[in-house]
Amino acid sequence: MAAQGSAGEATLSLDAALAHAAALRGRDPQMALAQAREILNAVPGHPQAMLIEGQVLHHLGDLPAARAVLTSLAKQQPRSAITAFELALVHGGVGEHDLAAGQLERAVALKPDFLAAWHALSAALRAAGRETEARNAERRGITASSRDPVLIKAAMAMHAKEFAEAETLLDERIRQMPRDAAAMRLRGEVAWRQGQLNEAIDLLKRTMDIAPGFSAARELLIRIMQMGPDVAGALAQATELLADNPANPNNALLKASLQVRLGEQEEAAEIYRDLVKRGQASERVWLNLGHVDKTLGNQAEAITAYRKALALDPALGEAWWSLANLKTVSLNADDIAAMLAAQDKVEDDEQASQLHFALGKAYEDSGDIAQSFDHYDRANALRRKGLEYEEARIVGGASEHAALFTAPFLAERAGQGCLSNDPIFIVGLPRAGSTLVEQILSSHSQIEGTMELPDLMMIGDRLHGRVEDGEFASYSDLLTRMSGPDLARLGEEYLERTRVHRKEGKARFIDKMPNNWMYAGLIKLILPNATIIDARRHPMGCCFSGWKQFFARGQLFTYDLAEIGRYYRAYVEQMAAFDRAAPGAVHRVIYEAMVGDTEGEVRRLLDHVGVPFEDACLEFHRNRRAVRTASSEQVRQPIFTDGVDHWRQFAPYLGPLRDALGDVESAYPGVPAEFR
Numbered sequence: 001m002a003a004q005g006s007a008g009e010a011t012l013s014l015d016a017a018l019a020h021a022a023a024l025r026g027r028d029p030q031m032a033l034a035q036a037r038e039i040l041n042a043v044p045g046h047p048q049a050m051l052i053e054g055q056v057l058h059h060l061g062d063l064p065a066a067r068a069v070l071t072s073l074a075k076q077q078p079r080s081a082i083t084a085f086e087l088a089l090v091h092g093g094v095g096e097h098d099l100a101a102g103q104l105e106r107a108v109a110l111k112p113d114f115l116a117a118w119h120a121l122s123a124a125l126r127a128a129g130r131e132t133e134a135r136n137a138e139r140r141g142i143t144a145s146s147r148d149p150v151l152i153k154a155a156m157a158m159h160a161k162e163f164a165e166a167e168t169l170l171d172e173r174i175r176q177m178p179r180d181a182a183a184m185r186l187r188g189e190v191a192w193r194q195g196q197l198n199e200a201i202d203l204l205k206r207t208m209d210i211a212p213g214f215s216a217a218r219e220l221l222i223r224i225m226q227m228g229p230d231v232a233g234a235l236a237q238a239t240e241l242l243a244d245n246p247a248n249p250n251n252a253l254l255k256a257s258l259q260v261r262l263g264e265q266e267e268a269a270e271i272y273r274d275l276v277k278r279g280q281a282s283e284r285v286w287l288n289l290g291h292v293d294k295t296l297g298n299q300a301e302a303i304t305a306y307r308k309a310l311a312l313d314p315a316l317g318e319a320w321w322s323l324a325n326l327k328t329v330s331l332n333a334d335d336i337a338a339m340l341a342a343q344d345k346v347e348d349d350e351q352a353s354q355l356h357f358a359l360g361k362a363y364e365d366s367g368d369i370a371q372s373f374d375h376y377d378r379a380n381a382l383r384r385k386g387l388e389y390e391e392a393r394i395v396g397g398a399s400e401h402a403a404l405f406t407a408p409f410l411a412e413r414a415g416q417g418c419l420s421n422d423p424i425f426i427v428g429l430p431r432a433g434s435t436l437v438e439q440i441l442s443s444h445s446q447i448e449g450t451m452e453l454p455d456l457m458m459i460g461d462r463l464h465g466r467v468e469d470g471e472f473a474s475y476s477d478l479l480t481r482m483s484g485p486d487l488a489r490l491g492e493e494y495l496e497r498t499r500v501h502r503k504e505g506k507a508r509f510i511d512k513m514p515n516n517w518m519y520a521g522l523i524k525l526i527l528p529n530a531t532i533i534d535a536r537r538h539p540m541g542c543c544f545s546g547w548k549q550f551f552a553r554g555q556l557f558t559y560d561l562a563e564i565g566r567y568y569r570a571y572v573e574q575m576a577a578f579d580r581a582a583p584g585a586v587h588r589v590i591y592e593a594m595v596g597d598t599e600g601e602v603r604r605l606l607d608h609v610g611v612p613f614e615d616a617c618l619e620f621h622r623n624r625r626a627v628r629t630a631s632s633e634q635v636r637q638p639i640f641t642d643g644v645d646h647w648r649q650f651a652p653y654l655g656p657l658r659d660a661l662g663d664v665e666s667a668y669p670g671v672p673a674e675f676r
Contacts (some may be wrong), residue, residue: 014043020215021052029056051086058090074103086119088603097128113144119179122211128345135213136243138465142214159191166190181211185220192224195592200224208237213244215251222254229455231261232500249280256288263451263501265292282598283312287319293391294326303329315342317351320358321550331362334628353382358548364548373653378547383550384559391563397475397518400569402577404476405521410582413525418482418491421529423498424510425456427517429568430555431545433591434535437618440511440602446611450501452513455494460519479525491526508609515554517571520578523584531609536576537591539665545658565660572664576675590669592644668674 017039024032033056036543039049050073057066070087077083084358088103104121108114118141125134145151150173157166170187173180188203207214218241225234238255245251252271272289273280281289292306303326311320320339323329331339339359346352356379363372375533424441426434442449463478473479501511514535516523523530536542543565546558557567579586587608594601602617616622647654658665 002284014039018048018052022306025052025056025059032056033060045076046074047080047083051075051083052520054090054271055086056085057385058093060654061449063090063093067094074182081107081114081117084110085114085117085120088124092120092124092127096331096571097124100124100131101128101133108140113146113147115141115148115180116177119177120518121183122180122213138211138213142182142211142216145180148182148224149181151186154186154190158186161193161278163194165425168417171280179210181207181214181217185217186216187271188217188224192220196318197224197228201228203388212240215245219251219254220243222258225503226258226261229458229497234258235262249275249282249285253285253626255292260288260292260295263503265295268292269296277343281308281525283309283316283319286312287316287322290319290322290391294322299326299328302326304429307666313498314338315345315347317346317349317354320368321354322359324358325378325550331358333366334385336362338367349386351381354471355379356382360548369649373650379550380547380559385554387559389556389559389563391557391566394518394557395569395570398574400474400476401518401521404479405524405578405581407581409480410521410524413484413487417487417526417528417529418495419529420495420527421531421610421631422489422495422508423527423530425523425530426510426514426533426535427520428511428514428535429571430514430551430558431549432514432535432537432542433589433594434512434514436591436594436620437533437535437589439512439608439647440605440617443616443620443622444611444614445616446507447609448502448504448506448628450509450510450511452497453501453511454513454525455497456516456519457513458497458512459494460522463522470540482525487526490522494527508611517575520575520586523583533605533608534586534587534588535591536588536669538644538647538668539565539661540651540654540657541644541647542567542591543661544650545656547657559655561657562660565657569661569664572671573675576671580676592669595644 017035021032021035021039024035033053036049036053039046040053043049048067050069054066054070054073057069067090067361068335070083070090072651074083075082084103084107088107091097091100091103101121101124104117104124107117108121110118122134122137123140125131125137150169154166154169154173157163157169167190170183170190173183174187177183184203184207188207191203192200193195201221201224204224207217211217213522218237222234222237222241225231225237235255235258238251242251242255256268256271256562258393259265259271269289269292272281272285272292275285286305286309290302291310293299293302293305294668303323306319306323309316313319318336320331320342323335324331328329336359343352343355348356356375360372360374360376360379363369363375367471397457397666424447426437426441428434438449439448450546464475466472467475467478472481498509498511505629508531517534520532523532537545543561547556547561547564549558551558557563575586576638587605589601589605599618603613606613606617612647663674667673
């Protein structure tokens, strides 16, 4: 008994000594080394003591000695994953990356859920110049991480919107394992779901530094980046994603979508055509190819692509609407029959809405006005029910704008802001002739057409966000307190954000976002030398044309006749007030006047912009630039007068619109006396 007790005490003493040595590794490595060697003197070749000795030698920087100890231990313990891992770290420290990778491969083979070894393996393979193997290791390690209980718990907390718990779990995991790409990606998603876009982007970029082959993280990074101003950065990431897995059609589609946003239409078309050649042309690929061909002016090719999409899915409302939206194409009786047959097969309200818009256009072309209006009405009702349009904010914002931007207010800030005259803003309502004005101006040798740029509205939304956060009492309060340098910085920010869309190196460029009328005063403050052009069309014709149009995004006010009428009225009232405060600051192009006296109106327009007259501006329909609006085909033809009063055949149905407009209609092209 005494002998047994003595042996037990010795075992307890050895275990205590090993535990003590292990505890000392971080805070007192010299003492830990002494303790480990004392154990080895007593029990030569003890595996745990040798492991501690090797780890401490590594920590102290004596890599040759650490390598000798751990190599010997690995021979004694060939099935020890931790020994292989520690030896790999030493090999890596002395530049023996292939040997490190070999030991790490042994470690993960022995222990497939050894996350730290997976993380180190990809780094070792990459350091050895074995990139393909490194990316494969990353994927396998990420798969292992995804099964980890801590990450599963964090993911569940995130989906339950218990973000604080998810953050705590993930931050601790990242502290312990800084190279855990799966944890880092999940932490980025948590930030994104809370609206912290900049933090999410930073976390996901760090994830890509750790694991360049982590496709799911890169795809999430791209989708978040494209929400902000850095669409070009998102495209660079999408290019790398596609290069990493060129066989994945989704990667190709993501890259093409970003190219379209940046105006790289030809490049996007090449991607879609390549997918067609490879036999990967789904209805969505054909649809997107049709959109690009339409934008490029390849109308016959666009029609073919849309028809190909419909052959694959006859209930694809977007394809039917895209055909109808060419404006120069008339859908025939067979098309109407096919659309009616597809009504019950459409997958969601958005597709159904587009199908009804297309039926409205088809019946309109056939002269059946009652059926046309019925389908337009159904289309708008479907579209409107899924949208949250804040009418009070728009109408109230117009009134606030009129009250703030007075002549004295503007005079006090004269000469402030960014003094560049590069931008030409075309504002107004959609379907008011703004694309025609853009096409005329972009035919000039000194002016580049871009697209409906969201950047000014994003700056404006950010300013409104500061008000909503309680930093300022109102939008007027915020702008009143802004200094000259503040205004200049905003103007410079706008120019920097839009630079990516300027491909031709011309002195001037066009921003055709119609909704920028709401920020006419802001433009005057931050870019006082910019040109503002107000494209205006008869209120009944303009509003009805907008109401029968499906917009892919934005323009939430267009899906109800009364709402669009009140929106038009608020726009006229605000712009009239701005005309009083800053006479001549805005040049107004009346659509009907442009149709009636094109050359005279073009000359007046160019005079206001400050560029000499060029004949090319009268031959705008020959301009082959990409046009990304509903009027893309119409502006590739000479001006015609047929559509000016087209709304009148629907007049019996437009009472709500006329009532909402009130005397704005009767005063056109002037404004009601109460607005003057």
